[in-house]
Amino acid sequence: MATLTIDGQLITVPDGTRLFDACREARGEDLPHFCYHPDLSVAGVCRLCQVEIEGLPKLTIACNTTVRDGMVVQTRSKRVQQAVQQILEMHLINHPVDCPICDQAGECGLQDQYMAYGLYESEVAKADKVRKAKVQVIGPQVILDQERCVLCTRCVRFCDEVTGTRELGIFNRGDRAEIGVAPGRRLDNNYSLNTVDICPVGALTSRDFRFQKRVWLLRATPTICPGCATGCNLRADHEGGRIYRLVPRRNDEVNGPWACDLGRLSYKDIHAESRLAVALARGEGGLESRGWQEARAELFGLLKPGGVAFALADPRQSLEELVLFKRLGLRLAGEAQLAGGIAGEGMAESDGILLAADRRPNRQALRWLELPEIAPARLAETLRGARGTLLVFGGDPFAHAEIAAAAGRLRVVYLGTHLNATARAAQLVVPLAAWAEKDALWVNGRGRIQRGQRAVAAPGAAREDWRVLADLLDHLGDSLDLPGLAAVRRLVAQELGLADLDVLNRLPVGGLQPELPAKAPTQGE
């Protein structure tokens, strides 16, 4: 451990701590900076995190300094303040100051630092500024504005060090230096939107989010990415019931500070035209909308113990939902006619960074709950001679032609979010909430339970899944007394054999990797 004095305050930190981090701890806020990023190598080029260290004649940048025992550091002395202001001025002299049309406005490092350290009159006439290229499309997701760039090199280091794809570089030198794409290449990797996040200014903007919404109007809700078994922690930025972007939330146990582009664009599904907003029932002219009471009665009529040929869930459903569905399936169809999903669905290649081979967010929960997956051919075979109702909870099994063909004689009840092949073939469709429209638990491939919160309301008459399932169970005489989610989560804890039944109601922000009883071993990704 090293004990040092920062702004007169004694602070003890582990040996090897970066002075930058020690200063953050002592000050309660970061030193001004653009280039430093805890997950990238040190560039030391923005020169803003200057501090005064006793015994050293020159100011020193904190990001490239390791703490020493007995160090005496000033971060707010007049000399430091003056240097920071001057360096900030250098950052701004060639900046276009086009904040009114810049997407970064409101979350911009330059604006923040200027309010803290700047507040001077500009000395550089507009005509004297160095002009550079604007609106350069450098990849499928990202647009570059050279004039706004402060050349902190974070994006370059990201592509060198995190993705290893090395698309970006700095070309030319002096005040002609610019970020650019290597000849013949584009910024086209599955993590390119992270460069937009780490860009401290508005030089890199997201083509998806560009000009969609001023950032200060957005509200943030913590969610979990539904895109794969990694379960990246995301923040949904939304306003007026609409999600405008997903950005990563740091969780060092899961995704660090990053998330992949696929996952970040997954919100588009939520606002897709095919979303189900009302209950549908098959009438003379095909699927017709139904009020909830009507639909509920029809649902109860279709789902009777012994009358259900098969109950099929999907690993995109949450942990609570799967627990309730398993209970329901056992009651309605029995263990042999119950599956957690279609085997092999959603399997692709891992990219070795965050994107897992398993593109389902909750397959681990199926393993825990011993809900087996069933191969399409086997399911088709099972359904071929069957009579009664086929209950489908999420997913789209009818996308497999053989299943759709084999289920021709069955009455399909579909509980889901989108008007897909299964819904189109259904007798009754109950609209449900999508992942960001409900508070739910997800078990990632490593067996970590994480909670995503409700960012926006479900459309129209779509209901939270657990309420529909609990209602059904109640109707079937399974008196669970589930007045709210907390009770559902106690039930889940009980189902998993967790000693503390309330542990899921007190989940830490970063999630929980519980020790499960031996019967449900955690498998690899």
Next chain:
Amino acid sequence: MSRQDCRILSARFGRPDGHRLAVYQAAGGYQALRLVLAGMKPDEVIEVVKESGLRGRGGAGFPTGAKWSFVPKTADQVYFFVNADESEPGTFKDRYLLDYDPHQTIEGTIISAFAVRANLAFIYVRGEFGWLVDRVQRAVDEAYAAGFLGRNILGSGYDLEMIVHKGAGAYICGEETGLINSVTGTKGQPSIKPPFPAVSGFLGKPTIVNNVETVAAVPWIMLNGAAAYRGFGTEKSPGTKLWSVSGPVRRQGVYEVPLGLPFREFFRDDLGGMRDGEELKACIVGGSSVPVLTAEEILSCTLDYESLQQAGTMLGSGGMIIIPQSADMVELLKVLMHFYWDESCGQCTPCREGTGWLHRVTSKLLKGEAVAEDLALLERICDGMAGLTICPLADAAVMPVRSFLKRFRGEFAARIHETAAAGSPTRWARGE
């Protein structure tokens, strides 16, 4: 002692075919290497160089022996670089050393590399010195053929490979970490320190970078001893120094004189004073990056590290630019600012933006478009650059500005455009 006796580094300058191995050997060349490899240990070489008081001749004047001793003794691989990327405006001594007597530098490099236990040495030659690259390469080839390079040199068991590397023409690659990056194949720009190259340099291994003139002095020191070297110069500035002199003096060129020589004497006896009709106004004594001195100031200096420092400047690279009364200091500063603006690598914001800003403001001054506040602005820009960057290029740009303004303010004030202050469209931000 006659001036001729002081010629250590330049002893063979001008000799016919002086760049040939045979000529160098006939004049006692490679005797120092034989002596060192016959019985000295690397640390003993370092000790001798330490005792000699030899200081880095590239500009910073850091004690050479001390720099060598920073290499961790446990290092499994060490690299040695000779910095021949001579691009400081006003400096052309290394070019002479490599042109007239390349073997002296090669011999010095072998001994220096031996001292730091390096088995691979690079001579990084400035890109613009095209012909020189060929000359040095031919000399290296000769040294290989004669067994002074390669495996088991002179039967000593010491191996050294030497690569002549041609730069691509960037001032910043003369900065040691920029030079290492350039050879590595990455962008030629300085690295952040720490770590220092002596600990982690080329390919992450300890690396020593020395100026041509520094290593060229090593053979003489090994042959004649540290005490003999200290026989030249002053106590704190031992030895001799090459000065490359430009400007309207009677005899421009490269001179080797003992450190501590009074400038007045050097100016009168060696340079022959100013040309007819010219008068000494100022002198940039150590390359364009050191503060300018007035005629009065420089005439009272002796040419050594301490005296020049006391006068407010630095010995630097020994690139002496003599400035006559007829010179326009505003124009001269603008030309220098163009250089630093052009050569800034652009990674550190204060340097990238500051050099451009200085260039724009000095350009305005020259064109008569500057207003009174622009002089203060120049100084304020300097405050935002000095000492705040990774490498000294920003300081190198700042020192001329500050010293020109301090010593020749009148010339700058005379260029202020009086009416501009009243309502120039370029002063929009001030609300004037």
